[in-house]
Amino acid sequence: MRHLTTRRATGGLAALLVGALLPLLPGAAPALAADPCLSEAQPTDPLLGLPTGPGCDDTVPPTTSILTSRPAVVGGWIRTTSIAIDFQGEHPDADADPIAYECQFYDSPAAPTSWSPCTSPVRYDDLDERGATPYTFRVRAVDATDDAHDLTTDPFFPADADLPDYDQTPAELVFRADATTPSTFGFLRTTYYDQDQQATPMVTATSVQVTLQSDEGDDQQPARYRCRLDGRAVACADGLATLRGLKPGPQRFTAAAVDPAGNVDPTPYVQSFFVPRNLTAGDVVRSSKADWRRVRLSSAFAGDYLQSSTYGATAAFPVRNVREIRLLAPAGPRLGRVQVRIGHAAWTTVNLASAKAEALHVYQLRDQFSPLRSGLLQVRVASRGKLVRVDAVSAR
Known part of the structure; x- marks a missing residue:
């Protein structure tokens, strides 16, 4: 009996120890929360098939996303009058109900109140171009099974509320x-x-501007431009091209408008022009180096001109196949004369004297119908004791 008592005591002690240790052991996992309502279908009697209780309200509708559009919308525009749009919906939980879709498509300031059934992809054709109001496409995913069952109108177990079974934040x-x-x-x-x-006008400065316009774009979304000068890209996106540091000779400027949708003018605007050659100290012949002086003047062709009062002082440069010659030079009272020729042809005299002073005057010596000439184009002082000023020469 004592032995038995001892064993019982020992067993009781063990039980006490286990009971004392239980609070120190890691807690057991809490019971899993009840699964959310995934379907609003009511429980039914397996024999009679009649509802045995109210259906639950599935409060988590499917989500909606737009996958792609063909063509892609870039900057709020498409460059066609048709579009196809792919979309999808998915349940954010374990809901296995089928998903349907409802769409809206409109170009009015206010959205319509009705939705139409649709499937992905959806396509729209014959769209109006450049409408005052943009097109809006909206799509929402719908839990098809739950949406077909209105809990508030159930004849056996009507509910007080039934939350929407469609995505309330449409794509x-x-x-x-x-x-x-x-x-x-x-x-x-x-x-x-x-x-x-x-067709190819002569310009009277080494810097010119070209103003551009297009029949598309407005103040809110103006047209942009892409420009090139002799094949080289130049800035003009805002519709004004300022061409600086122009080299002498023919130049070709092109500009293509780009409308807000990204369409590019396939037949760009073309403006050709001709830039005269600025006369510099480098054009002065060796024997006349001391006779010419460079004078800076902002209104001159390239910001300066050559000046001399020494009879016979000459500046020259080679030309090839030239018909037309124009001399750009200041005019004014008490100025002298210069002479111009190509090669060994006869000299043409230009009188720079004028009652009214001009910072830059254009003297035409040969026109575009004159015979072709090549050789050294020479400009020399042809008066004695009078100042002459020469600025640039257009030879083409």
């Missing part, structure tokens, strides 16, 4: 359509009107 795509390429117009800003060479 949205907003865009305008424009499939028409723009046209580009330009204006060469110059104070000299070249009536003889209107």
Whole structure:
């Protein structure tokens, strides 16, 4: 009996020890929360098939996303009058109900109140171009099974509320359509009107500006421009091209408008022009180095001109296949004369004297119908005791 008592005591002691240690052991995992309502279908009697209780309200609708559009919307525009849009929906939980879709497509300031069934992809054709109001496409995913069952109208177990079974934050795509390429117009800003060479006018400065316009774009979304000068890209995106440091000779400027949708004018605006050669100290012949002086003047062709009062002082440079010659020089009272020729041809005399002073005057010595000539083009002082000033020569 004592032995038995001892064993019982020992067993009781063990039980006490276990009981004392239980609070020190890691806690057991809490019971899992009840699964959320995934379907609003009511429980039914397995034999009769009649509802045995109310259905739960699935409060988690599917989510919606737009995958792609063809063509892609870039900057709020498409460059066609048709679009196809791919979209999808998915349940954010373990819901296995099928998903349906409802869409809206409109170009009015306010969204319509109705939705139409749709499937992915959806396509829209014959879109109006450059409308005042952009097109809006909206799509929402719908839990098809739950949406077909309104808990509040159940004849056996009506519920007080049934939350919407569609995505209340629809996916949205907003865009305008424009499939028409723009046209580009330009204006060469110059104070000299070249009536003889209107297709390729001569300019009277080494820096000129070209103003550009297009038949597309507005103040909110203006057209942009892409420009090139003799094949080299130049800045003009805002519609004004300032061409500086122009080299002598023919120049070709092109500009293509780019409308807000990204359409590019396939027939760019073209403006050709001719830049005279600025006369510098480098053109003075060796025997006349001491006779010419460079004078800086902002209104001169390239910011300076050559000046001399020494009879016979000469500046020269080679030319090839030239018909037309124009001399750009200041005019004014008490100025002298210069002579110009190519090679060994006869000299043409130019009188720079004028009652009214001009910072830059254009003297035409040969026109575009004159015979071709090549050789050394020479400009020499032809008066004695009078100052002459020469600025630039256009030879083409």
